[in-house]
Amino acid sequence: MLDVSALLFWLLAAITIAAALAVVLLKNIVHSALYLVLTFAGVAGIYILLQAEFLAAVQLLIYAGAVAILIVFAVMLTRRGDIKASNLYNFNYLAAGVVSLALLVIIILGNGRMAWTAAPAPAPASNVAAIANAFLGRYAIPFEVAAVLLLVAMVGAILLARGGKPER
Amino acid sequence: MTVEGIFTGIAAYLRGFLAGAPPWVVTLAMGVLYLIGVLAFIFLNALYLIYLERKISAYMQQRIGPNRLGPHGLLQSVADAVKLLGKEDIIPRGADRWVFIIAPILIFIPATMLYAVIPFGKGMVPADLNIGVFYFLAVASTTTIAILMGGWGSNNKYALLGSMRCVAQMVSYEIPLTFSILGVIMLAGSLQTSQIVAAQGKVWYILLQPLAFIIYFVAATAEVNRAPFDLVEGEQEIIAGPYIEYTGMRYALFYLSEYANLVSVSALAVTLFLGGWQGPWLPSWLWFLIKVYIMIFIFMWVRWTFPRIRIDHLLSFNWKVLLPLSLANILVTGVGIKIYQLLTLGRW
Numbered sequence: 079m080l081d082v083s084a085l086l087f088w089l090l091a092a093i094t095i096a097a098a099l100a101v102v103l104l105k106n107i108v109h110s111a112l113y114l115v116l117t118f119a120g121v122a123g124i125y126i127l128l129q130a131e132f133l134a135a136v137q138l139l140i141y142a143g144a145v146a147i148l149i150v151f152a153v154m155l156t157r158r159g160d161i162k163a164s165n166l167y168n169f170n171y172l173a174a175g176v177v178s179l180a181l182l183v184i185i186i187l188g189n190g191r192m193a194w195t196a197a198p199a200p201a202p203a204s205n206v207a208a209i210a211n212a213f214l215g216r217y218a219i220p221f222e223v224a225a226v227l228l229l230v231a232m233v234g235a236i237l238l239a240r241g242g243k244p245e246r
Numbered sequence: 247m248t249v250e251g252i253f254t255g256i257a258a259y260l261r262g263f264l265a266g267a268p269p270w271v272v273t274l275a276m277g278v279l280y281l282i283g284v285l286a287f288i289f290l291n292a293l294y295l296i297y298l299e300r301k302i303s304a305y306m307q308q309r310i311g312p313n314r315l316g317p318h319g320l321l322q323s324v325a326d327a328v329k330l331l332g333k334e335d336i337i338p339r340g341a342d343r344w345v346f347i348i349a350p351i352l353i354f355i356p357a358t359m360l361y362a363v364i365p366f367g368k369g370m371v372p373a374d375l376n377i378g379v380f381y382f383l384a385v386a387s388t389t390t391i392a393i394l395m396g397g398w399g400s401n402n403k404y405a406l407l408g409s410m411r412c413v414a415q416m417v418s419y420e421i422p423l424t425f426s427i428l429g430v431i432m433l434a435g436s437l438q439t440s441q442i443v444a445a446q447g448k449v450w451y452i453l454l455q456p457l458a459f460i461i462y463f464v465a466a467t468a469e470v471n472r473a474p475f476d477l478v479e480g481e482q483e484i485i486a487g488p489y490i491e492y493t494g495m496r497y498a499l500f501y502l503s504e505y506a507n508l509v510s511v512s513a514l515a516v517t518l519f520l521g522g523w524q525g526p527w528l529p530s531w532l533w534f535l536i537k538v539y540i541m542i543f544i545f546m547w548v549r550w551t552f553p554r555i556r557i558d559h560l561l562s563f564n565w566k567v568l569l570p571l572s573l574a575n576i577l578v579t580g581v582g583i584k585i586y587q588l589l590t591l592g593r594w
Contacts, residue, residue, distance in 0.1 A: 082270065108398060112345070115391055131377050135384035142388045143417045149394055150413050153406070206377060206437060 094120030280372040292505040333494035345399030350499035353392035357503040367531030378439040397488030408487020423465035425572035443522030452519040466511040474552035512541035
Protein backbone atom coordinates (compact mmCIF):
# COMPACT_ATOMS: atom_id res chain seq x y z
CA MET A 79 0.00 0.00 0.00
CA LEU A 80 1.31 3.42 -0.86
CA ASP A 81 2.28 5.68 2.00
CA VAL A 82 -0.68 8.05 2.21
CA SER A 83 0.62 10.01 5.19
CA ALA A 84 3.92 10.91 3.46
CA LEU A 85 1.97 12.08 0.41
CA LEU A 86 -0.33 14.15 2.63
CA PHE A 87 2.64 15.64 4.46
CA TRP A 88 4.29 16.88 1.25
CA LEU A 89 0.97 18.22 -0.03
CA LEU A 90 0.32 20.10 3.22
CA ALA A 91 3.89 21.36 3.38
CA ALA A 92 3.67 22.66 -0.20
CA ILE A 93 0.36 24.42 0.50
CA THR A 94 1.71 25.93 3.73
CA ILE A 95 4.89 27.28 2.13
CA ALA A 96 3.09 28.56 -0.98
CA ALA A 97 0.53 30.36 1.19
CA ALA A 98 3.30 31.79 3.39
CA LEU A 99 5.07 33.13 0.29
CA ALA A 100 1.81 34.69 -0.85
CA VAL A 101 1.49 36.43 2.54
CA VAL A 102 4.84 38.12 1.99
CA LEU A 103 4.64 38.82 -1.74
CA LEU A 104 1.07 40.00 -2.30
CA LYS A 105 0.53 43.76 -2.45
CA ASN A 106 -2.99 43.76 -1.03
CA ILE A 107 -2.71 43.49 2.75
CA VAL A 108 -6.13 41.86 3.18
CA HIS A 109 -5.22 39.14 0.69
CA SER A 110 -1.98 38.61 2.62
CA ALA A 111 -3.95 38.16 5.84
CA LEU A 112 -6.32 35.69 4.16
CA TYR A 113 -3.39 33.63 2.90
CA LEU A 114 -2.12 33.66 6.49
CA VAL A 115 -5.30 31.71 7.40
CA LEU A 116 -4.36 29.11 4.78
CA THR A 117 -0.83 28.93 6.21
CA PHE A 118 -2.18 28.30 9.71
CA ALA A 119 -4.67 25.74 8.40
CA GLY A 120 -1.80 23.91 6.67
CA VAL A 121 0.16 23.83 9.93
CA ALA A 122 -2.96 22.52 11.70
CA GLY A 123 -3.15 19.78 9.08
CA ILE A 124 0.44 18.78 9.82
CA TYR A 125 -0.42 18.63 13.54
CA ILE A 126 -3.28 16.25 12.69
CA LEU A 127 -0.86 14.05 10.72
CA LEU A 128 1.33 13.97 13.84
CA GLN A 129 -1.74 12.79 15.83
CA ALA A 130 -1.77 16.00 17.87
CA GLU A 131 -5.46 16.77 17.25
CA PHE A 132 -5.78 19.00 20.31
CA LEU A 133 -2.92 21.19 19.13
CA ALA A 134 -4.50 21.38 15.66
CA ALA A 135 -7.81 22.53 17.13
CA VAL A 136 -6.03 25.14 19.29
CA GLN A 137 -4.16 26.35 16.20
CA LEU A 138 -7.44 26.81 14.31
CA LEU A 139 -9.35 28.34 17.23
CA ILE A 140 -6.75 30.94 18.15
CA TYR A 141 -5.47 31.94 14.74
CA ALA A 142 -8.87 32.13 13.03
CA GLY A 143 -9.91 34.80 15.52
CA ALA A 144 -6.48 36.43 15.45
CA VAL A 145 -6.47 36.78 11.65
CA ALA A 146 -10.00 38.18 11.66
CA ILE A 147 -8.86 40.87 14.10
CA LEU A 148 -5.71 41.42 12.03
CA ILE A 149 -7.82 42.15 8.94
CA VAL A 150 -9.98 44.57 10.90
CA PHE A 151 -6.89 46.47 11.97
CA ALA A 152 -5.47 46.35 8.45
CA VAL A 153 -8.65 47.89 7.08
CA MET A 154 -8.82 50.48 9.89
CA LEU A 155 -5.18 51.55 9.82
CA THR A 156 -4.44 51.64 6.10
CA ARG A 157 -5.64 55.11 5.21
CA ARG A 158 -4.92 54.71 1.54
CA GLY A 159 -7.28 55.50 -1.26
CA ASP A 160 -6.59 52.17 -2.87
CA ILE A 161 -6.23 49.06 -0.70
CA LYS A 162 -4.70 47.26 -3.71
CA ALA A 163 -1.37 48.89 -2.84
CA SER A 164 -1.42 48.63 0.94
CA ASN A 165 1.35 46.06 1.47
CA LEU A 166 4.22 47.90 -0.18
CA TYR A 167 7.80 46.98 -0.90
CA ASN A 168 10.74 49.07 0.21
CA PHE A 169 14.44 48.92 -0.51
CA ASN A 170 16.00 48.05 2.85
CA TYR A 171 17.54 44.90 1.41
CA LEU A 172 20.57 45.00 3.71
CA ALA A 173 18.69 45.22 7.02
CA ALA A 174 16.11 42.65 5.92
CA GLY A 175 18.85 40.29 4.75
CA VAL A 176 20.76 40.52 8.03
CA VAL A 177 17.67 39.89 10.16
CA SER A 178 16.46 36.97 8.01
CA LEU A 179 19.91 35.40 7.94
CA ALA A 180 20.24 35.70 11.74
CA LEU A 181 16.84 34.03 12.19
CA LEU A 182 17.77 31.25 9.77
CA VAL A 183 21.06 30.61 11.62
CA ILE A 184 19.25 30.47 14.97
CA ILE A 185 16.67 28.00 13.61
CA ILE A 186 19.34 25.76 12.04
CA LEU A 187 21.48 25.81 15.20
CA GLY A 188 18.44 25.12 17.38
CA ASN A 189 17.45 22.19 15.17
CA GLY A 190 20.98 20.82 15.27
CA ARG A 191 21.20 20.88 19.08
CA MET A 192 18.01 18.86 19.48
CA ALA A 193 18.42 15.09 19.29
CA TRP A 194 15.42 14.10 17.14
CA THR A 195 14.40 10.56 17.97
CA ALA A 196 11.24 8.77 16.97
CA ALA A 197 9.31 7.65 20.05
CA PRO A 198 9.11 3.85 20.11
CA ALA A 199 5.62 3.74 21.65
CA PRO A 200 2.57 4.67 19.53
CA ALA A 201 0.99 8.05 20.28
CA PRO A 202 -1.62 7.90 23.06
CA ALA A 203 -5.27 7.92 21.97
CA SER A 204 -5.99 11.10 23.92
CA ASN A 205 -3.28 13.68 24.52
CA VAL A 206 -5.51 16.28 26.21
CA ALA A 207 -4.87 14.96 29.71
CA ALA A 208 -1.11 14.75 29.06
CA ILE A 209 -1.02 18.38 27.91
CA ALA A 210 -3.04 19.47 30.96
CA ASN A 211 -0.72 17.58 33.31
CA ALA A 212 2.33 19.13 31.70
CA PHE A 213 0.90 22.67 31.87
CA LEU A 214 -0.32 22.49 35.46
CA GLY A 215 2.43 20.20 36.77
CA ARG A 216 5.95 20.20 35.46
CA TYR A 217 5.72 23.41 33.39
CA ALA A 218 3.39 25.33 35.73
CA ILE A 219 5.85 28.19 36.31
CA PRO A 220 6.73 28.87 32.62
CA PHE A 221 3.00 28.65 31.87
CA GLU A 222 2.16 31.26 34.54
CA VAL A 223 5.07 33.48 33.42
CA ALA A 224 3.75 33.43 29.87
CA ALA A 225 0.28 34.33 31.15
CA VAL A 226 1.66 37.27 33.18
CA LEU A 227 3.65 38.41 30.15
CA LEU A 228 0.49 38.45 28.04
CA LEU A 229 -1.32 40.38 30.76
CA VAL A 230 1.47 42.96 30.87
CA ALA A 231 1.32 43.33 27.09
CA MET A 232 -2.45 43.79 27.25
CA VAL A 233 -2.31 46.41 30.03
CA GLY A 234 0.47 48.18 28.14
CA ALA A 235 -1.58 48.24 24.95
CA ILE A 236 -4.57 49.71 26.79
CA LEU A 237 -2.35 52.36 28.42
CA LEU A 238 -0.86 53.31 25.04
CA ALA A 239 -4.28 53.44 23.44
CA ARG A 240 -5.61 55.78 26.13
CA GLY A 241 -2.60 58.04 25.70
CA GLY A 242 -1.32 60.28 28.50
CA LYS A 243 -3.37 61.42 31.48
CA PRO A 244 -7.11 60.86 31.57
CA GLU A 245 -9.25 63.94 30.96
CA ARG A 246 -10.98 64.15 34.33
CA MET B 247 -34.69 -4.28 12.14
CA THR B 248 -36.21 -2.12 14.84
CA VAL B 249 -37.13 1.54 14.52
CA GLU B 250 -34.28 2.35 16.90
CA GLY B 251 -31.71 0.71 14.64
CA ILE B 252 -32.78 2.05 11.23
CA PHE B 253 -29.77 4.28 10.67
CA THR B 254 -27.14 2.16 12.43
CA GLY B 255 -28.57 -0.83 10.53
CA ILE B 256 -28.14 0.93 7.18
CA ALA B 257 -24.55 1.86 8.10
CA ALA B 258 -23.77 -1.72 9.19
CA TYR B 259 -25.30 -3.11 5.96
CA LEU B 260 -23.18 -0.78 3.82
CA ARG B 261 -20.07 -1.73 5.77
CA GLY B 262 -20.87 -5.38 5.13
CA PHE B 263 -21.34 -4.60 1.45
CA LEU B 264 -17.81 -3.15 1.35
CA ALA B 265 -16.29 -5.94 3.45
CA GLY B 266 -13.91 -7.18 0.73
CA ALA B 267 -12.37 -3.78 -0.01
CA PRO B 268 -9.13 -2.50 1.63
CA PRO B 269 -9.69 -0.58 4.88
CA TRP B 270 -8.91 2.88 3.48
CA VAL B 271 -11.55 2.39 0.78
CA VAL B 272 -14.11 1.51 3.45
CA THR B 273 -13.13 4.57 5.51
CA LEU B 274 -13.34 6.83 2.47
CA ALA B 275 -16.66 5.41 1.27
CA MET B 276 -18.24 5.65 4.73
CA GLY B 277 -16.93 9.22 5.04
CA VAL B 278 -18.61 10.17 1.77
CA LEU B 279 -21.84 8.46 2.88
CA TYR B 280 -21.82 10.29 6.22
CA LEU B 281 -21.24 13.55 4.33
CA ILE B 282 -24.22 12.86 2.07
CA GLY B 283 -26.34 12.04 5.14
CA VAL B 284 -25.29 15.25 6.90
CA LEU B 285 -25.92 17.36 3.79
CA ALA B 286 -29.39 15.84 3.39
CA PHE B 287 -30.05 16.57 7.08
CA ILE B 288 -28.92 20.20 6.67
CA PHE B 289 -30.95 20.85 3.49
CA LEU B 290 -34.15 19.27 4.78
CA ASN B 291 -33.89 21.06 8.12
CA ALA B 292 -33.08 24.44 6.55
CA LEU B 293 -35.98 24.14 4.13
CA TYR B 294 -38.37 23.30 6.94
CA LEU B 295 -36.90 25.82 9.41
CA ILE B 296 -37.44 28.77 7.07
CA TYR B 297 -41.11 27.79 6.89
CA LEU B 298 -41.23 27.24 10.65
CA GLU B 299 -39.62 30.60 11.37
CA ARG B 300 -42.10 32.41 9.14
CA LYS B 301 -45.05 30.61 10.71
CA ILE B 302 -43.88 31.16 14.30
CA SER B 303 -43.16 34.84 13.68
CA ALA B 304 -46.57 35.17 12.02
CA TYR B 305 -48.42 33.62 14.97
CA MET B 306 -46.45 35.73 17.45
CA GLN B 307 -47.49 38.85 15.53
CA GLN B 308 -51.10 37.70 15.11
CA ARG B 309 -50.69 37.08 11.40
CA ILE B 310 -51.27 33.90 9.40
CA GLY B 311 -47.97 33.56 7.56
CA PRO B 312 -47.39 31.60 4.35
CA ASN B 313 -50.54 29.61 3.55
CA ARG B 314 -50.94 29.61 -0.24
CA LEU B 315 -48.63 26.95 -1.60
CA GLY B 316 -49.47 23.40 -0.54
CA PRO B 317 -51.36 22.47 2.66
CA HIS B 318 -50.80 25.26 5.24
CA GLY B 319 -48.17 26.79 2.92
CA LEU B 320 -45.78 23.87 3.44
CA LEU B 321 -44.34 24.13 -0.08
CA GLN B 322 -43.49 27.85 0.24
CA SER B 323 -39.79 27.22 1.05
CA VAL B 324 -39.45 24.88 -1.94
CA ALA B 325 -40.83 27.59 -4.22
CA ASP B 326 -38.48 30.14 -2.66
CA ALA B 327 -35.48 27.85 -3.20
CA VAL B 328 -36.40 27.35 -6.87
CA LYS B 329 -36.83 31.10 -7.26
CA LEU B 330 -33.35 31.73 -5.75
CA LEU B 331 -31.82 29.20 -8.16
CA GLY B 332 -33.21 31.11 -11.10
CA LYS B 333 -31.98 34.54 -10.01
CA GLU B 334 -29.28 36.37 -11.91
CA ASP B 335 -25.80 36.00 -10.41
CA ILE B 336 -24.44 39.52 -9.99
CA ILE B 337 -20.82 40.30 -9.09
CA PRO B 338 -20.34 44.04 -8.49
CA ARG B 339 -17.70 45.68 -10.68
CA GLY B 340 -15.88 47.16 -7.67
CA ALA B 341 -15.86 43.88 -5.75
CA ASP B 342 -12.72 42.00 -4.84
CA ARG B 343 -13.70 39.27 -7.28
CA TRP B 344 -12.16 36.10 -5.86
CA VAL B 345 -12.77 36.96 -2.21
CA PHE B 346 -16.39 37.74 -3.12
CA ILE B 347 -16.82 34.42 -4.95
CA ILE B 348 -15.07 32.21 -2.38
CA ALA B 349 -16.76 33.64 0.76
CA PRO B 350 -20.20 31.92 0.40
CA ILE B 351 -18.53 28.58 -0.38
CA LEU B 352 -16.14 28.97 2.51
CA ILE B 353 -18.90 29.71 5.02
CA PHE B 354 -20.65 26.46 4.15
CA ILE B 355 -17.60 24.25 4.82
CA PRO B 356 -17.38 24.77 8.63
CA ALA B 357 -21.19 24.68 8.83
CA THR B 358 -21.07 21.15 7.41
CA MET B 359 -17.94 20.06 9.29
CA LEU B 360 -19.60 20.87 12.64
CA TYR B 361 -22.00 17.94 12.21
CA ALA B 362 -19.14 15.42 12.29
CA VAL B 363 -19.16 15.28 16.10
CA ILE B 364 -22.91 15.55 16.77
CA PRO B 365 -24.36 12.36 18.32
CA PHE B 366 -27.61 12.03 16.36
CA GLY B 367 -28.61 8.93 18.31
CA LYS B 368 -27.27 5.88 20.11
CA GLY B 369 -24.01 5.02 18.30
CA MET B 370 -24.77 7.60 15.61
CA VAL B 371 -21.77 9.98 15.71
CA PRO B 372 -20.31 10.44 12.19
CA ALA B 373 -16.78 10.89 13.64
CA ASP B 374 -16.49 10.29 17.38
CA LEU B 375 -13.33 12.37 17.96
CA ASN B 376 -11.88 12.34 21.46
CA ILE B 377 -11.64 16.16 21.34
CA GLY B 378 -15.22 16.39 19.99
CA VAL B 379 -16.53 19.52 21.74
CA PHE B 380 -13.25 21.36 21.25
CA TYR B 381 -13.25 20.45 17.55
CA PHE B 382 -16.74 21.94 17.32
CA LEU B 383 -15.58 25.24 18.85
CA ALA B 384 -12.44 25.42 16.71
CA VAL B 385 -14.28 24.80 13.45
CA ALA B 386 -17.13 27.14 14.40
CA SER B 387 -14.65 29.97 15.02
CA THR B 388 -13.59 29.98 11.34
CA THR B 389 -17.07 31.18 10.30
CA THR B 390 -15.99 34.72 11.27
CA ILE B 391 -13.42 34.81 8.49
CA ALA B 392 -15.91 33.77 5.81
CA ILE B 393 -18.37 36.50 6.84
CA LEU B 394 -15.52 39.01 6.99
CA MET B 395 -14.42 37.97 3.48
CA GLY B 396 -17.95 38.44 2.16
CA GLY B 397 -18.26 41.85 3.78
CA TRP B 398 -14.86 43.08 2.69
CA GLY B 399 -15.02 41.59 -0.81
CA SER B 400 -18.33 43.29 -1.57
CA ASN B 401 -16.63 46.71 -1.47
CA ASN B 402 -19.70 48.28 0.06
CA LYS B 403 -19.72 50.47 3.17
CA TYR B 404 -22.67 48.70 4.80
CA ALA B 405 -21.11 45.31 4.09
CA LEU B 406 -17.83 46.44 5.65
CA LEU B 407 -19.63 47.85 8.70
CA GLY B 408 -21.47 44.56 9.11
CA SER B 409 -18.32 42.50 8.91
CA MET B 410 -16.56 44.77 11.44
CA ARG B 411 -19.45 44.17 13.82
CA CYS B 412 -19.23 40.47 13.06
CA VAL B 413 -15.60 40.33 14.21
CA ALA B 414 -16.27 42.36 17.35
CA GLN B 415 -19.31 40.28 18.25
CA MET B 416 -18.29 36.75 17.33
CA VAL B 417 -14.72 36.90 18.63
CA SER B 418 -15.84 38.25 22.02
CA TYR B 419 -18.85 35.97 22.48
CA GLU B 420 -16.71 32.92 21.70
CA ILE B 421 -15.02 33.35 25.09
CA PRO B 422 -18.06 32.96 27.43
CA LEU B 423 -19.38 30.25 25.08
CA THR B 424 -16.21 28.21 25.57
CA PHE B 425 -16.10 28.87 29.32
CA SER B 426 -19.74 27.88 29.80
CA ILE B 427 -19.02 24.53 28.13
CA LEU B 428 -16.00 23.96 30.41
CA GLY B 429 -18.28 23.34 33.41
CA VAL B 430 -19.95 20.45 31.59
CA ILE B 431 -16.60 19.07 30.48
CA MET B 432 -15.34 19.14 34.08
CA LEU B 433 -18.38 17.14 35.19
CA ALA B 434 -18.21 14.63 32.34
CA GLY B 435 -14.41 14.36 32.43
CA SER B 436 -14.27 14.06 28.66
CA LEU B 437 -14.36 16.14 25.49
CA GLN B 438 -15.89 13.28 23.52
CA THR B 439 -19.54 14.02 22.67
CA SER B 440 -20.63 10.38 22.96
CA GLN B 441 -19.16 10.16 26.48
CA ILE B 442 -20.76 13.44 27.54
CA VAL B 443 -24.15 12.06 26.50
CA ALA B 444 -23.44 8.74 28.22
CA ALA B 445 -22.51 10.61 31.44
CA GLN B 446 -26.00 12.14 31.53
CA GLY B 447 -27.77 8.81 31.98
CA LYS B 448 -28.99 9.68 35.48
CA VAL B 449 -29.21 13.47 35.51
CA TRP B 450 -29.12 16.00 32.69
CA TYR B 451 -26.42 18.65 33.03
CA ILE B 452 -28.96 21.47 32.71
CA LEU B 453 -29.90 20.66 36.33
CA LEU B 454 -26.27 20.69 37.54
CA GLN B 455 -25.19 23.61 35.34
CA PRO B 456 -28.23 25.91 34.96
CA LEU B 457 -26.08 29.06 34.83
CA ALA B 458 -23.80 27.54 32.20
CA PHE B 459 -26.85 26.67 30.10
CA ILE B 460 -28.12 30.26 30.19
CA ILE B 461 -24.68 31.65 29.33
CA TYR B 462 -24.36 29.12 26.51
CA PHE B 463 -27.78 30.06 25.18
CA VAL B 464 -27.06 33.82 25.17
CA ALA B 465 -23.59 33.42 23.66
CA ALA B 466 -24.85 30.96 21.05
CA THR B 467 -27.57 33.42 19.99
CA ALA B 468 -24.81 35.96 19.41
CA GLU B 469 -22.62 33.43 17.59
CA VAL B 470 -25.32 32.55 15.05
CA ASN B 471 -26.19 36.25 14.62
CA ARG B 472 -29.84 35.98 15.56
CA ALA B 473 -31.97 38.70 17.10
CA PRO B 474 -31.61 40.32 19.62
CA PHE B 475 -27.93 40.00 18.65
CA ASP B 476 -28.32 40.29 14.88
CA LEU B 477 -26.21 43.44 14.62
CA VAL B 478 -24.14 41.87 11.87
CA GLU B 479 -27.13 41.90 9.55
CA GLY B 480 -29.37 44.56 11.09
CA GLU B 481 -31.81 44.94 8.18
CA GLN B 482 -33.13 48.30 9.37
CA GLU B 483 -29.73 49.97 9.79
CA ILE B 484 -27.14 48.30 7.57
CA ILE B 485 -29.44 46.39 5.18
CA ALA B 486 -28.29 42.78 5.78
CA GLY B 487 -24.64 43.84 6.27
CA PRO B 488 -22.13 41.49 4.61
CA TYR B 489 -24.83 39.87 2.43
CA ILE B 490 -26.01 43.12 0.83
CA GLU B 491 -24.36 42.60 -2.58
CA TYR B 492 -25.08 38.88 -2.87
CA THR B 493 -27.77 37.49 -5.14
CA GLY B 494 -29.23 34.13 -6.13
CA MET B 495 -27.39 30.98 -5.07
CA ARG B 496 -24.54 32.82 -3.35
CA TYR B 497 -27.03 34.58 -1.09
CA ALA B 498 -28.84 31.27 -0.57
CA LEU B 499 -25.58 29.66 0.62
CA PHE B 500 -25.18 32.31 3.34
CA TYR B 501 -28.80 31.83 4.35
CA LEU B 502 -28.45 28.05 4.34
CA SER B 503 -25.32 28.07 6.47
CA GLU B 504 -27.03 30.41 8.94
CA TYR B 505 -29.81 27.87 9.47
CA ALA B 506 -27.30 25.01 9.48
CA ASN B 507 -25.45 26.80 12.30
CA LEU B 508 -28.72 27.32 14.19
CA VAL B 509 -29.36 23.58 14.08
CA SER B 510 -25.80 22.72 15.08
CA VAL B 511 -25.68 25.03 18.13
CA SER B 512 -29.07 23.64 19.20
CA ALA B 513 -27.73 20.11 18.70
CA LEU B 514 -24.67 20.93 20.80
CA ALA B 515 -26.91 22.40 23.53
CA VAL B 516 -28.93 19.17 23.52
CA THR B 517 -25.75 17.09 23.66
CA LEU B 518 -24.18 19.07 26.48
CA PHE B 519 -27.13 20.02 28.65
CA LEU B 520 -30.28 18.08 27.72
CA GLY B 521 -29.01 14.52 27.83
CA GLY B 522 -28.46 14.12 24.09
CA TRP B 523 -30.38 11.19 22.63
CA GLN B 524 -31.38 9.75 26.02
CA GLY B 525 -35.06 9.33 26.79
CA PRO B 526 -37.67 6.63 27.45
CA TRP B 527 -39.85 4.67 24.94
CA LEU B 528 -39.11 6.55 21.73
CA PRO B 529 -36.07 5.70 19.54
CA SER B 530 -32.92 7.64 20.44
CA TRP B 531 -32.65 9.62 17.18
CA LEU B 532 -36.27 10.76 17.53
CA TRP B 533 -35.58 11.99 21.07
CA PHE B 534 -32.59 13.88 19.73
CA LEU B 535 -34.69 15.54 17.00
CA ILE B 536 -37.46 16.46 19.44
CA LYS B 537 -35.02 18.09 21.85
CA VAL B 538 -33.23 19.93 19.02
CA TYR B 539 -36.54 21.32 17.81
CA ILE B 540 -37.47 22.45 21.32
CA MET B 541 -34.15 24.35 21.46
CA ILE B 542 -34.76 25.83 18.00
CA PHE B 543 -38.24 26.92 19.05
CA ILE B 544 -36.76 28.77 22.05
CA PHE B 545 -34.23 30.47 19.74
CA MET B 546 -37.09 31.59 17.47
CA TRP B 547 -39.25 32.64 20.41
CA VAL B 548 -36.43 34.90 21.66
CA ARG B 549 -35.84 36.28 18.17
CA TRP B 550 -39.42 37.43 17.71
CA THR B 551 -39.78 38.73 21.28
CA PHE B 552 -36.77 40.94 21.99
CA PRO B 553 -35.67 44.09 20.11
CA ARG B 554 -32.12 44.40 18.81
CA ILE B 555 -29.59 45.86 21.26
CA ARG B 556 -26.90 48.43 20.55
CA ILE B 557 -23.33 47.35 19.68
CA ASP B 558 -21.68 48.98 22.73
CA HIS B 559 -24.31 47.47 25.05
CA LEU B 560 -23.73 44.12 23.38
CA LEU B 561 -19.97 44.20 23.97
CA SER B 562 -20.08 45.57 27.52
CA PHE B 563 -22.72 42.93 28.39
CA ASN B 564 -20.31 40.29 27.15
CA TRP B 565 -17.20 41.50 28.96
CA LYS B 566 -18.80 42.77 32.17
CA VAL B 567 -21.58 40.25 32.77
CA LEU B 568 -21.21 37.00 30.80
CA LEU B 569 -17.45 36.57 31.15
CA PRO B 570 -17.26 37.04 34.98
CA LEU B 571 -20.34 34.83 35.41
CA SER B 572 -18.84 32.05 33.30
CA LEU B 573 -15.55 32.25 35.24
CA ALA B 574 -17.45 32.10 38.53
CA ASN B 575 -19.34 29.09 37.20
CA ILE B 576 -16.07 27.25 36.51
CA LEU B 577 -14.82 28.03 40.04
CA VAL B 578 -18.04 26.87 41.71
CA THR B 579 -18.12 23.73 39.57
CA GLY B 580 -14.53 22.86 40.48
CA VAL B 581 -15.14 23.34 44.21
CA GLY B 582 -18.43 21.44 43.93
CA ILE B 583 -16.77 18.46 42.26
CA LYS B 584 -14.12 18.30 44.99
CA ILE B 585 -16.73 18.51 47.79
CA TYR B 586 -18.78 15.77 46.08
CA GLN B 587 -15.69 13.57 45.85
CA LEU B 588 -14.95 14.20 49.53
CA LEU B 589 -18.48 13.25 50.56
CA THR B 590 -18.87 10.16 48.38
CA LEU B 591 -15.35 8.76 48.19
CA GLY B 592 -13.99 10.16 51.44
CA ARG B 593 -10.90 11.57 49.75
CA TRP B 594 -9.85 14.62 47.77
